[in-house]
Amino acid sequence: MDRMNDTAAARRVEITAQGGRADIEIDGTSIDPSAIKAYTVSHFAGERPEVLLHVADRGDTQWSGMARVTVADVPDPGPAAAVFLEAIDPEALERAALTRPDLGSEPYSLTRAMLTQLGEWARGL
Incomplete structure (x- = not known):
């Protein structure tokens, strides 16, 4: 594996997060909050910490500098x-769907x- 020189790769990253907002600085330069849609911080024992910035799709934002890029496959x-579906009890699903307060009488309402009930169960609701 080709590793970058530790001195050249190191950057000072400061994240000040409060509520749903985060201000991010890299080497003292503020990053436009609308340019970042998310960030992840990880640190494994014996390795340097990493900050992964998820860049928003913005045509007018320009980035420059060095980065280690990882391409992840979206899992199927x-x-x-x-x-999940194999674990569903059909009787429980039908009972839950029929007692929903949002069950309508129009076609396909059941x-x-x-589907709404399955989605809620999948999210742990």
């Missing part, structure tokens, strides 16, 4: 969804209620 949700 199919296998996890299959495991299917809509079941």
